[in-house]
Amino acid sequence: MNFGPISISDKSAFQGFSKREFLFYLNWFHENLTPILVMEIFSDLSKFEKENYDKAIELANKFGGSGNPTNADYLELLIGSLLGKEIIMNGKILFSHGTPFNDKETNTKGLFIDITPINSLLLRIATNKLTEEDKEFSKTWRKKTLNFDIDTIYTKLNQRKLILPQPKREEEITPIAIKLLSNKKTEKDWLLFFLDIFLLTKPLKDKIYNRWQASKHIYKLSNFAPYAYHCFLSFLTVVIATKHGIIKNNPTNFLDLNYIYYLPFCQVFISNDRLHKLLVPQLKRENQFFVTGEDMKKDIKRILNDIDLVKEEHHPLSLKIKNREFPNINSESLIESIRNKCLVPGAFS
Template identity: 30%
Template sequence: MGPLTLFDKSFLEMLSVDQAVLFDLMFSTVISPIFYVEVLADLEKDDPKTRTREKVVADVAKKTPVMHSYPNISHVALCLNELLGSHIEMDGRPVIEGGIPVLHKGKIAVVNEQTPESKAFDRWQDENFHDVERKFAVVWRKALKGLDNGALATLTKKTLLIEDSPRNHEDALRIARAVLARSGQHFLNLKLGYYFLGLDPSMWRAVEARWKAAGHPALPDYAPYFTHCLTVDIFFNLLMTKKIISPDRPSNRTDVAYLYYLPFTKLFISEDRLHRRIVPLFLREDQKMVTGSEIKDDLIRLDEHFSALPEEDRKQGMFRLASTPPDDDKYLTTRLWRECGHSTAPKPPMPKNPGLHKEISQNLREVVALSRRPARKSFSQAELKDPDQRMIRRMIPRQWGKWTVIPDDVK
C-alpha cells in the first residue's frame, strides 16, 4: 500500500474512472468527512452541462477509492473526545472507527465492517439516494448560501480580542497562533473555540470541569488537535476580515475545512487554488502537497505503462499487478513512494501453499463469526491500543473501468 494521502473533491473530478482505479491502487487514502458532505451536496447543485444532479454524484462515487481507503472520524468528534481526555495521535495516520474487538486463539483481533459511508457510495454509483440524503443536500446548500462569512469573521476577531490585522496569509497564521498562546486568555479561547467548532453544548460543563481540574492550562499543550482546528478557523476568519480570502464565496469555508484533517496524512492532493496557497503553511516537515494536475499527468503515464503489458499479465488482476508503481524515477508516484519511505521494488510472487491459504481463510471466517456474536469479551483501552491484528472488510469490484482488478479464479 502506498503513502497515506488526503484528497479533495476537485482532484477526483479531474480523473477518468481508469485513472481513479490506478490512484486507488497506488495510494492509501484518508477520506475526510468533508469529502462525503461535498459529494452529497451536489444533489442540489445545478450542472451547466447535460448531466442530471444524480449523475454528477454518481460519477464522483464511481471514482472514489475503495481498495486502500480509510474514512477518518469527524474533527468534531475528535475535538470533543480530546477535551474529555482521549489522546489524539497526529502523526500522519488516519483515525478510524474503533471496530469490534474479539479474542481469537489467545490474540486480540479488531474487525471493521464496511463503513456506512462506503455502503452509501455503493448506492450512489447506481443513482440510488435515500430521502434523508436528498433533504440533507437541500439543507446544506441553503445553510451555505445563508451564512454571512463576513459577519462571522468580524465577530471572531472581536470576541477573541484580536487587535492586529493580517497583511498576508503568513501573517494571519502568526496572529492566530499568538492568540491561542496568549497568557490570561485560555478560558476565553476554550469556550469560544468550543462554540466555533460546533461541539456538543450538552458536554460543555464536563469539558470545562476537566480543564479547570487540570490547572487551567494553555490550549496548545492541553489539547493539540483542538488547537489545530481552532487555529485553522481563526486564520481563515482573519483573512476574510481583510478580504484576502473572499467572504462572498460560500464554498471557501468548506474548502478550508479539509485542513482539519492534515494531521492524519502524509500527502495532500488538490487542484483548488485556495488549497494551493494555504495548505503548505500548515504542513509538517514530513508532509507534502501535490497538485491534482501533477498526479493526473502521472496517472496518464502509468495507464500507458500498464496498458502496454501483455494481456496475459493483465489477466492476473491489477490488485496483484499494480501493488507497487514501476521501479523507475520518471514516475512521480514512484518518487512519492520513496520520499515517504515505501519500497518500489517488485514484490516476489507469493508461493503457492494451499494448506496455508486454507488456514488463513479459516482464521478470517472465525474472527468474523466471533465479531457477530451478541455477547463478546470486553477489553481495556490499553489492550485495544495495539491489537495483534485488524481486519477491514471492503467491497472491491472485479472489473473497474477497463481494468480487471480481481481475476475470476479468486473467490
C-alpha cells in the same frame, strides 16, 4: 489492501481524475476517505439538475462500491480532544469504529471494520438508489453548510475584543494565528469563542471549560487539547486570510476548511483548491506532502501512457506491473518520489 502512503484528496482533485486514473492512484496510495468528500459529492444531488445528478453518480462510482472505511468525523474527535482523550495525529487513519480480533493461528491482532453509514450513502449514490429522505437531507445539508456567515464570526470576535493583525506576507498567516492562540491573557476568550463557533451544547461547554479551569496553570491551549487546537488554528488561519483579503469571502471556504481538519490523519494531501494551496503547506507536519491535483494527474497520465505502450508479455515493465511493483519508468516520477520518502521507518511520527 494497499499499504501505500496514506493520502487525502479533496473534491477538486478527486473529480479531476478519470476512473482509470483514480483506480491506478489507489494502487499506490491508501486513500483516507473523509466524510466531507462523500458529503460534497452527495450535496451535488441537491441542485436537482440532471447534469449534477449524473455527475454525483459518476464520482461515487469511481470508488468501485462503498469505498474505503471512513475516518472518524472531525467533530467527534474535536470533542474527545477537549474532554481529555488522546487523539493520535501521526498520519494514520482514525477509524470511527471497529471490532478488535486476535487470530490465534497466526498470533496476529487486527481490527474488523464494518461498513459505515457514510459508506452506505456512497453506495446508494453510486447505484442510484437514494431515498426521498436522502435527497431532502442533501438539500438541507448544502443549504446549512453554505450558510456560514463570516460577518457573524467578526461580530463574535469583536464581542470578545479579539483582534486579527494583518499579515504582511501570505507566509505570515499561520505564525500570526499561532501567536494569537499562545497569548496567555486571551486564551480563555479564544477557548470560549471556539466552543461557540463549533456549536457545542451548554452542558458540554461547561464540562470542557471546567476541565480547562482545572488545568490552565499547567497546560497551554495547544497542550490542553492538541487535536482541537489544530482545528482552532486551521479555522483561525481561514478567518485571518479572509478578513485581510488574501482569499475571497466565499461560502465554500468553510467546506474546504473541513478537509484541513483531517490533515493530521494522512501523509499526503492532494488538492487544486486555492485555500488549500495557501494554507496546507503552512499547517502540515514537516514529513507530510502537499501535492496539487494537477501534478498528481499529470504523473499518473504519463505512467499510464507508458504502460499502454508495453505490448510484450515479458517486457520488464510488464513483469513489474504483474508483480505489483511500482513501474519505475522515470526517475523523476512524483508518485515514486513521495512513496520512497513515506514508506521508510519513522514516517509515521
